Amino acid sequence: MLKIGIIGLPASGKTTLYQTLKNNNPDTHGKNGESITTTPIEDAKLGELAKIYNPKKITKTKIELSDGPPSSSSSINTREATRLRNLNCFFAVLDLFSIDKKTNIMKNLHQDINAIIEELCLQDLPIVESSIEKISKESKKGINARFQELETLKKINKELNLSKLPEISETEKNFVKGYQFLSLKPIHFIVNIHEDDISSDEFIQIDAGVREKWPYLSFEHACLELEKDLQDLEEGERGIFLEEYNLNQPASETFLKKIFMITGRHFFYTGGPTEVRAWDIPVNSTIQEAAGAIHRDLEKNFIKGDVWPSDKVIELGSESNAKKEGFWSLQGKDYIVKNGDLVLIRHSG
Numbered sequence: 001m002l003k004i005g006i007i008g009l010p011a012s013g014k015t016t017l018y019q020t021l022k023n024n025n026p027d028t029h030g031k032n033g034e035s036i037t038t039t040p041i042e043d044a045k046l047g048e049l050a051k052i053y054n055p056k057k058i059t060k061t062k063i064e065l066s067d068g069p070p071s072s073s074s075s076i077n078t079r080e081a082t083r084l085r086n087l088n089c090f091f092a093v094l095d096l097f098s099i100d101k102k103t104n105i106m107k108n109l110h111q112d113i114n115a116i117i118e119e120l121c122l123q124d125l126p127i128v129e130s131s132i133e134k135i136s137k138e139s140k141k142g143i144n145a146r147f148q149e150l151e152t153l154k155k156i157n158k159e160l161n162l163s164k165l166p167e168i169s170e171t172e173k174n175f176v177k178g179y180q181f182l183s184l185k186p187i188h189f190i191v192n193i194h195e196d197d198i199s200s201d202e203f204i205q206i207d208a209g210v211r212e213k214w215p216y217l218s219f220e221h222a223c224l225e226l227e228k229d230l231q232d233l234e235e236g237e238r239g240i241f242l243e244e245y246n247l248n249q250p251a252s253e254t255f256l257k258k259i260f261m262i263t264g265r266h267f268f269y270t271g272g273p274t275e276v277r278a279w280d281i282p283v284n285s286t287i288q289e290a291a292g293a294i295h296r297d298l299e300k301n302f303i304k305g306d307v308w309p310s311d312k313v314i315e316l317g318s319e320s321n322a323k324k325e326g327f328w329s330l331q332g333k334d335y336i337v338k339n340g341d342l343v344l345i346r347h348s349g
């Protein structure tokens with residue numbers, strides 16, 4: 001299960017985001033004062049598939065979301081850093097709802113984004129430096145096994161010293177996976193704007209400005225206070241609320257889709273009379289690995305997999321109709337599962 005943390009400067013709206021995504025699900029308190037909740041991901045496709053299979057049960061994929069205790073400073077303490085290292089990715093909240101409109105908004109954003117990035121870099125820098133020293137000593141003694149790890153650490157060190165989030169390849173990330181560096185975790189930035197500004201054209205320009213300045217950042221704007229209010233409404237009232245504020249859909253859905261995307265995960269589906277279910281797996285997983293996400297025995301005893309694009313099954317009303325139209329294939333263990341595939345695993349026991 002994807003574990004997501006929320007970071008950002010004090011009073012930027014982190015807990016408001018947590019409450020928005022929590023969507024009235026119960027939560028618990030962790031040993032570091034954090035709130036933790038397991039939240040199902042809304043997925044309209046599941047409802048569509050359920051109309052076809054009429055299953056006893058519909059199961060959504062879930063995420064684990066956590067929100068740290070209230071903070072009084074922009075720096076991350078050691079306890080919080082250790083907690084954050086165990087998570088997969090972050091939402092970073094930026095406060096634009098409380099700032100005076102007369103100030104330079106871009107400058108404000110710039111400062112806040114830099115403050116967050118600098119803090120992540122600062123947390124990782126001592127670990128990188130001490131590890132470089134340790135591995136270099138080993139190399140001098142003729143132990144050379146960690147050469148690639150050392151080279152990657154040096155590359156990271158250079159970027160961290162410039163207060164930049166290191167940009168390294170997936171292969172390089174694997175060499176330093178064990179360190180769980182905060183600065184290498186995927187981050188989706190959310191600019192939290194005031195409810196009065198939700199329809200303001202100014203934010204289209206600001207979006208464009210941020211994209212130009214930080215082309216590598218994943219980022220969007222939303223009014224978290226409104227999003228939280230939206231979650232508190234009954235299902236039937238939500239449409240009216242969205243219309244009133246000229247919103248297309250709850251932003252919480254796009255936040256979660258984005259975070260899955262930047263973390264390199266996507267979805268596949270299984271369907272039958274007992275259960276229609278969404279599963280999330282790393283992009284580029286084989287169908288045998290996907291079978292393992294369902295059950296270890298299915299991976300072990302995998303024979304072949306029936307695959308349909310779920311969109312086509314929904315559009316044509318059944319697996320057999322989709323098959324008749326040519327939207328079905330029988331795949332061997334090395335088939336790379338595509339986002340949205342509907343899968344049936346054939347196995348030997």
Ligand SMILES: Nc1nc2c(ncn2[C@@H]2O[C@H](COP(=O)(O)OP(=O)(O)OP(=O)(O)O)[C@@H](O)[C@H]2O)c(=O)[nH]1
Pocket residue numbers: 008009010011012013014015016017068069070071072097192193194195223224225226
């Ligand atoms: N008007 C308005 N108020 C907001 C918005 N987002 C958050 N707030 C308010 O700002 C205050 C701080 O929000 P929180 O979500 O508690 O912020 P936080 O980042 O969790 O704060 P700490 O955990 O103490 O660092 C609360 O009173 C929120 O109701 C917004 O979009 N509009």
Ligand SMILES: [Mg+2]
Pocket residue numbers: 014015016067068069070071
């Ligand atoms: Mg808070």
